[in-house]
Amino acid sequence: MFREMRRSKQILTTDETIAILEKGKSGVLALLGDEDYPYAVPISYVYYDSKLYFHGAKNGHKIDAIKKYEKASFCVIDQDQIIPEEYTTYFRSVIAFGKIHIMEDENEIKKAITALAAKYHPTGNIQSHEAAITREWKPLCMIEFDIEHLTGKEAIELKKAREL
DSSP states (O other), X not given: OOXXXXXXXXXXXXXXXXXXXXXXXXXXEEEEOGGGOEEEEEEEOEEETTEEEEEEOSSSHHHHHHHXXXXXXXXXXXXXXXXXXXXXXXXXXXXXXEEEEEOOOHHHHHHHHXXXXXXXXXXXXXXXXXXXXXXXXXXXXXXXXXXXXXXXXXXXXXXXXXXX
């Protein structure tokens, strides 16, 4: 169903790929937007319980696109070092493919937003996280991305350097 990576020597392991998702701060969510144009939006996220979670407003282009079509992809760039003399970059990135939906179960929303709060304010305590969540609960929209296929890739130069 999903394509094999053309440059298979550059594939990251599953553990390496997940590590990138766990440490990443933002990525680009790609959806099918208005009039079937691709809609790609930079967004913060959390990788939790083998899924991706996003938050945002309850309406707008992103929400309309999610309601229209459930398939999506998400890309995180871990490294992108320009090497001018080689006319290239030494990159490391991840792409997830899956199905996305707006969450409705309040208990599941609470778990996801708590994980997001802990990621972006790791020195905060439970009380500060709870206060922020309570303050923003009413306008909060949580989105769940069920990963069906996950790939990680890095520049061949990085792969060779790690093998030394």
